[in-house]
Amino acid sequence: MYTQALNARDASDERSEDAALLAAFQARVDAEEKIEPNDWMPEAYRKTLVRQISQHAHSEIVGMLPEGNWISRAPTLKRKAALLAKVQDEGGHGLYLYSAAETLGVSREELTEQLLSGKAKYSSIFNYPTLTWADIGAIGWLVDGAAIMNQIPLCRCSFGPYSRAMIRVCKEESFHQRQGYELLLEMCRSSEEQKAMVQDALNRWWWPSLMMFGPSDTDSKHSAQSMAWKIKRFTNDELRQKFVDATVPQAHYLGLTLPDPDLKFNEETGHWEYGEIDWEEFSRVVAGNGPCNRERLAARRKAWDEGAWVREAALAHAEKRRNRREAARIAAE
Amino acid sequence: MTTTDRTADLFAYTLRLADDAAILGQRLGEWCGHAPTLEEDIGLANVALDHIGQARALYTYAGEVEGEGRDEDQLCFLRHERQFNNCLLVEQPNGDFAQTIVRQLFFSAFMLPLWRELKASKDATLAAIAAKAEKEAAYHVRHSAEWTIRLGDGTTESHERAQAAVDHLWPYTGELFELDGVVERLVAAGIAVDPASLRDEWHATLREVLDEATLRLPPDGWFQTGGRSGRHSESFGHLLSQMQYMQRAWPGLRW
Amino acid sequence: MTEKNTPLWEVFIRSRTGMAHRHCGSVHAADEEMALQAARDVYTRRGEGVSIWVVPSSAIVASDPTEKDVMFEPTASKIYRHPTFYEIPEEVGNM
Numbered sequence: 001m002y003t004q005a006l007n008a009r010d011a012s013d014e015r016s017e018d019a020a021l022l023a024a025f026q027a028r029v030d031a032e033e034k035i036e037p038n039d040w041m042p043e044a045y046r047k048t049l050v051r052q053i054s055q056h057a058h059s060e061i062v063g064m065l066p067e068g069n070w071i072s073r074a075p076t077l078k079r080k081a082a083l084l085a086k087v088q089d090e091g092g093h094g095l096y097l098y099s100a101a102e103t104l105g106v107s108r109e110e111l112t113e114q115l116l117s118g119k120a121k122y123s124s125i126f127n128y129p130t131l132t133w134a135d136i137g138a139i140g141w142l143v144d145g146a147a148i149m150n151q152i153p154l155c156r157c158s159f160g161p162y163s164r165a166m167i168r169v170c171k172e173e174s175f176h177q178r179q180g181y182e183l184l185l186e187m188c189r190s191s192e193e194q195k196a197m198v199q200d201a202l203n204r205w206w207w208p209s210l211m212m213f214g215p216s217d218t219d220s221k222h223s224a225q226s227m228a229w230k231i232k233r234f235t236n237d238e239l240r241q242k243f244v245d246a247t248v249p250q251a252h253y254l255g256l257t258l259p260d261p262d263l264k265f266n267e268e269t270g271h272w273e274y275g276e277i278d279w280e281e282f283s284r285v286v287a288g289n290g291p292c293n294r295e296r297l298a299a300r301r302k303a304w305d306e307g308a309w310v311r312e313a314a315l316a317h318a319e320k321r322r323n324r325r326e327a328a329r330i331a332a333e
Numbered sequence: 334m335t336t337t338d339r340t341a342d343l344f345a346y347t348l349r350l351a352d353d354a355a356i357l358g359q360r361l362g363e364w365c366g367h368a369p370t371l372e373e374d375i376g377l378a379n380v381a382l383d384h385i386g387q388a389r390a391l392y393t394y395a396g397e398v399e400g401e402g403r404d405e406d407q408l409c410f411l412r413h414e415r416q417f418n419n420c421l422l423v424e425q426p427n428g429d430f431a432q433t434i435v436r437q438l439f440f441s442a443f444m445l446p447l448w449r450e451l452k453a454s455k456d457a458t459l460a461a462i463a464a465k466a467e468k469e470a471a472y473h474v475r476h477s478a479e480w481t482i483r484l485g486d487g488t489t490e491s492h493e494r495a496q497a498a499v500d501h502l503w504p505y506t507g508e509l510f511e512l513d514g515v516v517e518r519l520v521a522a523g524i525a526v527d528p529a530s531l532r533d534e535w536h537a538t539l540r541e542v543l544d545e546a547t548l549r550l551p552p553d554g555w556f557q558t559g560g561r562s563g564r565h566s567e568s569f570g571h572l573l574s575q576m577q578y579m580q581r582a583w584p585g586l587r588w
Numbered sequence: 589m590t591e592k593n594t595p596l597w598e599v600f601i602r603s604r605t606g607m608a609h610r611h612c613g614s615v616h617a618a619d620e621e622m623a624l625q626a627a628r629d630v631y632t633r634r635g636e637g638v639s640i641w642v643v644p645s646s647a648i649v650a651s652d653p654t655e656k657d658v659m660f661e662p663t664a665s666k667i668y669r670h671p672t673f674y675e676i677p678e679e680v681g682n683m
Contacts, residue, residue, distance in 0.1 A: 039653045064366035064374075071362045075579035075588035076406045077355070077392070080362070081385045085633075087365050088378035092630055095371050099614045102596065108371075108616055109593050133579060133588070168613075172634070183588070190587040299367070307369025308591065309494065310430045313487025314618035315592055320486065321619060370594070372615055372626035379629050479621055 017042055029230050034160040037103035045229055049159050050104050051120075052231065057097035058115045059123035060090045062296050066130045067139055075133060082179050083136060089176065093169045100161040116301050124282065125208050127290030134187060134194075134201035140180015142202075142209040142247065148177060149243045150213070153233035162231075181250065188254045195255065202251065203259045210274070211282045213240040219279075241271055248272045339522070343456065344398045345418070345515045346525055348408065349561065351391030352419035355409050357440065358384030359576050360427055369430055376476060380437065383469040390462050410580035414570050415563040422505040424560070424569045428498065431491070434480045435498040441473035442538040443509045446531045455523040478542045485546025496548050507556025509535075595644060597623040599631055602639035609641050617642075 021040055028035065035041055067087050074080035098108050114120035125143055130136065151173070154166040184201075187194035214220060214236040226232035234242075248265075251258050262275030284290070361381035368374035392405035422440055427433045448470050451463035484495040510528045512520075519525035543550050559565065579588065594616040600609035612631050617623035623642040631637065651659055667673050676683050 036653065038650060061371070068366035071365055072359060072575045073578045075410075075583075077385060077389045077409055079588060080358075081382055081389070084362055084365060084378055084382055084385070088375055088382075088633075091366070091371055091374045091378070092633070095375070095615070095630060096613055098371070099596075102614075107593050108596075109591055165613075186587055194583070194586060303367040303369070307373075307430065309488065309490050310369035310373075310484070311591070311594060311618075313491030314483050314622060315594065316491075317483040317487045318619035318622075370616065372617065372622075372630060375633075376625065376629040379633065476625060479625065483618070483622070 026228070029158045029228075032156075032230075033158075034163065035158050036160045044225075045231075046104055048226065048229070048231065049162065050101055050106055053097055053101040053104075053162055053165075054106070054111045054114065055121050055123075057094045057101060057111065058120055059126065060094035060097060061115070062122045062126045062300065063143075064090045064094075065296055065299055066126055066128070066292070067136060069130050070133060070136050073133070074136075079183065086140070086176050086179060089172050092172070093165075096165040096168055097162075100159075100165040103161045112304065116297065116304060118288070118297060121286065123212060124285040124290060125212050127285050127293045127296060128204070128208050129292050131204075132197050132201060134184065134197040135205070137180045137183035137187065137198065138201040138205040140176050140178075141184060141250070142180075142205050143212070144173060144176040144180060145247060146209050146212045146243050148173060149239050149246075153239075156230070156233060158230035184254055188256070198254065199256050202256050206259050207278065207281075208285075210240060210244070210277055211285075213237070213243065215279065215282075216277075244272045244274050245270075338518075340398060340400075342515045342519050343524065344395055346519055347391055347395040347398060347459065349418045349420075351388050351395055351408065352417050353423050353440075353444075354384045354391060355388035356417070356419045356572065357423040357437075358382075358388055359572060360423065360425075361433070361437075363427055364433065377433075380473055380476065383466075383473070387462065387466050387469070390465075394458050394462070406580070410577045414565055414573060417565065417569070417573070418561050418563060420505070420508045421557050421560040421566060422502065422508065424566055424572060425502060425505060426568050428501075429494055430480075431484050431494040431498040432501065434477050434484065435495065435502055437473060438477035438481050438539070438542065439502055439506050440509075441470050441477060442542075443506075443528075443531060443535050445470040445474050445538075446534045447526050447528070450526040450531070454525070459524065474538070478538075481542050481548070482546045485543070485548040492547065495546065499543065499548055500551055503551040504555060504557045507553075508558050508560055511558065511561060513561065594618055595623075595646070597627070597642040598645050598648060599623075599627040600641040600643070601627075601631055601637040603637055605638055609639065612636075614645060615642070 022042060025035075025041060025045075035045075064087050067083065067090070071080065071084050071087065074083050098111055101111060102108060111120070115122065130139070148170065151166050151170050155163055155170055157163040157166065184198050187198050217223060217235045217237045220236050223232060223235055227235070248258060248263070260275045262273070264273055265271075266273050285293070288294075358381050361377055361384065364377045365374065365381070368377055388409065389405050392408045396403040396405065396408055420440075422436060425432070425436055445467065448463040448467035452460050452467065454460045454463065481495065484491045486492070510532055512527065512529060516525050516528070520527045540550060595618065596614055596616055597620075598614050599612055601612045602609045615623055615626040615630055617626045620642060624640060627640050627642050632640070
């Protein structure tokens with residue numbers, strides 16, 4: 001979901017590395033062996049993974065905010081519980097992913113710092129606002145649907161900890177898309193005004209969802225290397241097409257119209273062809289100028305800053321405990 | 334006593350328990366995505382989900398007892414400020430992390446023995462709900478107690494914040510032990526638990542935790558009251574206006 | 589950021605009675621009790637466990653992957669450790 005090809009490789013990394021080691025590494029990857037944290041790996045592979053996994057983790061964490069916006073206003077207790085459990089899951093997924101990144105030698109605190117300083121990227125979909133309750137359904141259906149398209153191949157990623165985290169995430173996430181779609185189905189069946197609310201949400205979330213797969217293959221510079229390393233299994237456009245093919249019939253089942261006049265089914269290829277994506281909007285939002293970029297980062301900074309005294313207290317107490325235990329041990333001797 | 338009176342009492346009692354759970358669940362849900370650590374974000378959401386689950390079971394049962402076809406959502410989302418009978422403690426705003434934790438400790442240390450005793454209720458449904466809720470409350474006590482100890486016996490700042498939270502919330506604890514006609518009659522009938530009988534245990538739990546946390550238990554003095562008869566804090570209306578927004582703005586629809 | 593790092597703990601979960609604890613991930617926590625609670629809250633939300641171990645990540649000693657051959661290769665030739673190495677006539681029955 002979050003591989004928006006924001007990873008710029010450092011060309012200098014490889015020059016100094018032993019050609020034999022590189023060849024052996026590539027042979028292992030080609031043989032579908034998993035690379036583990038302590039194994040030798042090219043510096044660029046390590047850097048690419050740290051960036052990709054941490055971007056993925058940041059996306060989960062920032063992704064809690066737009067949906068969290070509706071927890072206190074969920075229309076029924078059942079929906080409230082489901083939404084809270086789902087947003088909580090996103091937090092869990094962020095945690096698994098941070099852990100996977102940490103195996104490569106960066107700390108959670110460093111990664112958090114990168115997010116809060118604006119240095120690290122996260123999926124730009126979360127810079128769009130959730131305006132109505134239907135947006136909660138649309139996120140589950142479209143955003144999680146797009147995420148699943150991307151995350152299922154990542155379960156076979158060459159890096160062991162990332163692949164294992166993805167397996168767990170995919171297992172847990174299977175309910176997310178369903179809860180979103182079921183929520184929309186209920187609304188569409190209940191009344192015309194609710195259906196209109198759903199249509200409005202689809203209109204706003206459709207294009208940003210397509211952008212989640214990242215730039216078109218012709219403009220995506222780093223795909224080839226990531227594919228060779230088996231960090232990536234499909235290109236951006238392949239995944240996007242899969243998503244469109246899966247989603248269009250689901251929209252029709254809801255009785256909705258996709259906001260794309262160029263959308264049409266190609267009988268020969270068996271695929272849905274879609275219109276031109278507004279890549280200017282994509283670049284603008286990635287660069288920080290989306291509707292909610294500033295709010296999202298401000299909310300994360302506020303939570304982190306206001307939590308500082310709590311984290312300090314826990315550490316200070318842990319140290320007191322250690323000292324007391326030590327003193328008791330010495331006294332006993 | 335007539336069956337109708339008994340039904341009205343049981344409805345009122347179940348509704349109070351439901352309101353307590355729903356309102357605390359609502360407050361805790363506000364933390365999601367904003368907690369001091371990622372681990373705690375997940376932890377607080379678990380506590381919130383326990384309370385929402387309890388609220389659903391209790392509202393559903395209250396609706397059945399009432400017999401007028403109201404379901405869990407009608408009871409939760411379509412009553413007004415003055416019709417809610419939760420205690421004032423659970424509706425208090427989250428404040429800082431210390432206030433949220435101390436609020437939880439005060440409440441869960443009371444609910445744990447209450448659920449334990451309610452398992453013996455002659456009302457089979459309440460007894461069954463209590464059996465499940467008891468285990469949840471036991472974890473809530475443990476979670477909030479461990480945090481209280483770390484905040485109280487952590488840094489100077491955390492100690493001050495924790496003590497301020499204890500002092501601030503203390504006046505809202507008196508209400509937990511209030512006994513009115515509804516509870517009195519149901520206690521006599523073997524259905525409800527006499528809250529006064531839980532006081533010593535509650536006190537002992539708090540003393541133990543606060544001692545270890547190097548925090549001071551305030552002396553019993555003046556206590557706030559009103560929640561059980563629908564007189565709430567000013568902030569409560571805002572909580573409801575958020576919680577009930579959808580059902581009020583789009584009445585009678587399915588979600 | 590001058591913030592001190594909160595220690596990392598490895599989490600092991602016993603999924604059912606009778607099974608061994610299995611590594612399932614990690615959490616950050618200041619001390620062992622908080623680590624245990626965090627592990628419970630993070631890794632057992634769907635009834636995944638009946639018992640949890642938490643171990644400071646720093647306490648784990650790992651074998652060196654470059655010594656993989658030295659460590660694990662020699663065992664490959666010791667096929668007499670496996671039951672199929674020994675031929676028992678069928679008439680003897682299951683053994």
